Each structure stands twice: as C-alpha cells, then as structure tokens.
Amino acid sequence: MVQWVKDLLELQNVDMRIRGLIQRQAMIPKEIANLKNDAASADEELKTKRENANKTTLEIKQLESQIKQKNDHIAKLQVQSSMVKKNTEYQAMMKEIEDIKAAISDLETSVIELLDKSEQSVADFKEVEKQAKAQKQSIEEEIKELEQTVVEIKEEIARQQDARTPLSSKLESDVLNRYNRLLKSNGMPLVKIDNGICGHCHLRVIPQTLHEVNKGAVTACENCGHLVYV
Numbered sequence: 438m439v440q441w442v443k444d445l446l447e448l449q450n451v452d453m454r455i456r457g458l459i460q461r462q463a464m465i466p467k468e469i470a471n472l473k474n475d476a477a478s479a480d481e482e483l484k485t486k487r488e489n490a491n492k493t494t495l496e497i498k499q500l501e502s503q504i505k506q507k508n509d510h511i512a513k514l515q516v517q518s519s520m521v522k523k524n525t526e527y528q529a530m531m532k533e534i535e536d537i538k539a540a541i542s543d544l545e546t547s548v549i550e551l552l553d554k555s556e557q558s559v560a561d562f563k564e565v566e567k568q569a570k571a572q573k574q575s576i577e578e579e580i581k582e583l584e585q586t587v588v589e590i591k592e593e594i595a596r597q598q599d600a601r602t603p604l605s606s607k608l609e610s611d612v613l614n615r616y617n618r619l620l621k622s623n624g625m626p627l628v629k630i631d632n633g634i635c636g637h638c639h640l641r642v643i644p645q646t647l648h649e650v651n652k653g654a655v656t657a658c659e660n661c662g663h664l665v666y667v
C-alpha cells in the first residue's frame with residue numbers, strides 16, 4: 438500500500454470516529470426530551486388518580502351531610518307530632534317520617550358503596566404514586582447518564598481532533614484538500630476498489646482509473662469523485 442493511502446486511511450479512521458461521536462451526541466437532546474415527556478405523563482396520571490380519590494371522599498361527605506339534615510328533620514317532626522291534636526295530621530306526620538327514614542336508608546347504602554369505591558381509589562392512587570416515584574427516579578438517573586455521556590463525547594471529540602493534526606500534517610495539501618471536501622458529504626472520502634467496483638458508488642471504474650490507482654497515483658472515482666485505492 439502506498440504511503441499517502443496509509444496516512445489518509447489513518448486520518449479517515451479518526452474522522453469517522455469523530456463523525457460517529459457527533460451523530461451520537463446529536464441524538465441525545467431528543468432522548469432527554471422523550472424522557473422528560475414520560476415523566477410529565479406519569480405526573481398527569483398521578484394527578485388524575487389523586488382527583489378520583491378526592492372526588493369520592495367529597496361525595497361521601499355530601500351524602501353524610503344529607504343524612505344529617507334528614508335526621509334533624511325527623512327529630513323536628515317527632516317533636517311537632519307530640520303536639521298535634523288531629524289523628525289524620527298525626528298519621529300524615531308518621532308517614533312523612535317513614536318516607537324520610539326510607540330515603541336515609543337509600544343514602545346509607547350509597548355511602549357504603551362509595552366507601553368501597555373510596556378505598557379502591559385510594560389504593561389505586563397509592564399504587565400509581567409508588568410506581569410514578571420509581572419511574573421518575575429512574576428517568577432522572579437516565580437523564581443524568583445522558584448528560585454525562587454528552588460531556589464524555591465532547592472530551593473524546595476534542596481528543597480525536599488533537600490526534601487529527603499530526604496525521605493531516607503528513608499529507609500533501611492537494612490530497613488533504615480533496616479529502617476534506619469529500620469529508621463534508623456522506624460516506625467515506627477514501628474508498629477501496631474491490632474487483633473493479635468503487636466502494637462508495639458501487640459502480641465499475643474505467644480501466645484508466647484502475648491503471649492510475651495501480652500506479653499509486655492520487656485518483657478519484659470518475660463516477661462519484663471519491664478518492665480510491667486498491
């Protein structure tokens with residue numbers, strides 16, 4: 438292998454490493470944003486469960502207050518009934534008291550049902566709260582790790598860029614300029630010709646190109662312009 442190819446391959450290794458690091462780094466903000474979204478959803482679910490638990494407690498309080506009002510009403514009617522002279526009026530009052538008692542009984546049944554429901558919603562809330570706490574903790578840890586990864590990537594990029602300088606100084610400026618231009622596009626600037634096929638565009642190169650390459654000259658694929666070697 439000719440010297441310029443050896444030197445350029447060494448430089449290209451470093452540049453491909455830098456390219457990979459930059460690509461990895463670019464993905465991290467989106468990953469962090471997704472994690473933050475997950476945390477927000479967990480909070481939202483927790484809020485709904487808490488509201489459900491509170492709503493049932495409030496419903497129970499309202500029913501209990503209605504029961505109390507009805508009991509007070511019965512007590513009042515009982516006092517009044519003792520002072521009533523007409524039998525029909527007395528009977529009517531007793532009937533009203535019975536009706537109120539029946540209504541109280543229905544309300545009490547509802548309270549019992551709601552107490553079951555309340556227990557269930559409190560248990561649901563506690564469970565979700567536990568899960569949300571664990572989830573948020575693991576999300577925070579993941580975010581910290583990703584932030585640490587960014588720091589490490591930046592350090593590694595700096596190291597690789599330092600390594601680049603002595604490697605590029607070994608190359609002729611013409612080769613280096615062509616290489617640096619190609620580095621801005623996709624794929625590797627310097628590719629191997631395998632069985633007459635360019636490693637970048639995968640087209641067959643003309644015999645003239647192959648001839649130049651075999652001589653060790655700095656040559657580009659006539660189809661894609663990438664530098665080639667054998």
Ligand SMILES: [Zn+2]
Binds near residue numbers: 636637659660
């Ligand atoms: Zn090509």
